[in-house]
Amino acid sequence: AALTVRFLTRRFIGEYGDMEFIYSHNLTVDGREILFHIWDVPSSQVREEGSSEEKRIQWADSFVLVYSICDRASFNILPLKIQFIKAAKEGQSQEKVPIVIVGNKRDLHHQRVVSSEEGRLLALSLDCGFYEVSAAE
Numbered sequence: 001a002a003l004t005v006r007f008l009t010r011r012f013i014g015e016y017g018d019m020e021f022i023y024s025h026n027l028t029v030d031g032r033e034i035l036f037h038i039w040d041v042p043s044s045q046v047r048e049e050g051s052s053e054e055k056r057i058q059w060a061d062s063f064v065l066v067y068s069i070c071d072r073a074s075f076n077i078l079p080l081k082i083q084f085i086k087a088a089k090e091g092q093s094q095e096k097v098p099i100v101i102v103g104n105k106r107d108l109h110h111q112r113v114v115s116s117e118e119g120r121l122l123a124l125s126l127d128c129g130f131y132e133v134s135a136a137e
Contacts, residue, residue, distance in 0.1 A: 002136075007038075008023055063098070064102055065078055
């Protein structure tokens with residue numbers, strides 16, 4: 001949620017509830033107007049696979065999976081989530097589904113438990129993009 005709000009408003013808000021939201025946002029990219037629809041799902045709601053997760057996967061055209069560099073469990077669930085997404089999306093067509101892995105909380109490097117190298121290697125092994133960011137900064 002912090003990254004989504006930062007993207008939409010350029011502000012950082014540190015505390016969020018455990019709610020799911022869909023946001024719409026216009027942005028000009030390379031001179032073209034792009035309308036983003038962002039379905040922001042808290043990690044507590046994506047822990048289990050089921051019909052609601054399948055609905056979100058079918059709804060989306062691309063995926064940004066965010067983990068905390070300070071939380072190994074949030075990183076460890078990524079391979080299964082990405083495999084689930086790819087099976088659902090790429091099974092229907094031959095097109096590669098755009099997936100980006102984002103390590104958040106780079107500003108909390110003193111609490112880091114997942115290295116940048118681990119994130120890069122995971123993204124490389126799963127054919128995903130990779131970034132490390134700080135929503136706070």
